[in-house]
Amino acid sequence: MDDSLSFESFFEGAKKAAHRAMDDHGRSEHDEFALHAGVAVEKLAKAVLVSKNPLYIADIRNADMMLYLGNHLQLPAEKVRTAGAKEAIARLRRIGVLPQQDPQLDLLIEMRNGAAHATPDSTLAKGMISPLARTIETMLGDLGTPLDGFWERWTKAVQDAVNEQEDQVFRDVHLRIAQARHAFEDRFIGLPPEIKEQLLKSPQPRAEEHWIRELQIRDHSVVVLKSASGTCPACGGEGLLAFEPVAFTPGATTFKATGFGCYLCSFEVSGSDELAVLREAHVPDLMNSMTVTHGRTSPPEDLAMGEPQAG
Ligand SMILES: [Zn+2]
DSSP states (O other), X not given: OOGGGSHHHHHHHHHHHHHHHHHHHHTTOHHHHHHHHHHHHHHHHHHHHHHHOGGGGXXXXXXHHHHHHTTSOOOOGGGOOBOOHHHHHHHHHHTTSXXXXXXXXXXXXXXXXXXXXXXXXXXXXHTTHHHHHHHHHHHHHHHTOOTHHHHGGGHHHHHHHHXXXXXXXXXXXXXXXXXXXXXXXXXXXXXXXXXXXXXHHSOOSOTTSOOGGGOOOOTTSOOXXXXXXXXXXXXXXXXXXXXXXXXXXXXEEEEEEEEEEOTTTOOEEESHHHHHHHHHHTOTTOOOEEEEEOSSSXXXXXXXXXXXXXX
């Protein structure tokens, strides 16, 4: 079999692409950054798949590839095809190495495939350093390789860049809290204070939204949960947490909080980075996850709430 499909080759290729991505990032070349970052993730994903079984990188539309990877068939170089970036990531999600949901990683791969373009001053591409660093770290964890075994002289710069981005998210969330608060206060200028108090006590959300008190769990279908939880840092009303399913077993589905929103003042955050800021700075008891058990013996309303702040 071809050496280019070995673990070492994928690992070294991932390293080289990741180092290039950091170089591009420093020069503010965001299109190039997205491309190299995507290649780095793709190659490391394939290294992880190969480390488990060389067949796991086979392009499944091509049975010859499977036989070739199993060392029972010779193929000319131009016929050798492996799974694409998206598929490699999907396989790692399937076997629990990568989280089920990571919209930022999906976006990074779309940018790498040219399906989504980064503009020269794109804060989008700039912000991609966090999913790059996080995904690489998760995969290195699976391989048992320390961070500096991959990032080498870039190790500190990557950590600094992630911290800088977290600071940016922090500032951004706080600006939005102030904006939502001012807009909310402005609505009550000249009105008796009871009106505001009444509104803050009124139940959320709007009638057309599904939320957990009226939730139906159906077998074999994905349910997105919404639950009243936590005081809105902008207006003081009760905010809503949105959850998405992240893990399934035959008897239970685990949901992870992915966003927080308030219908009264329209303040909202989405994604794990922004939720982390909200939790640390304002709403420490914000629920992180919940597990819904289902099956013939458990009533559908049997909910086990995850520990606040866990994970
Ligand atoms: Zn609010």
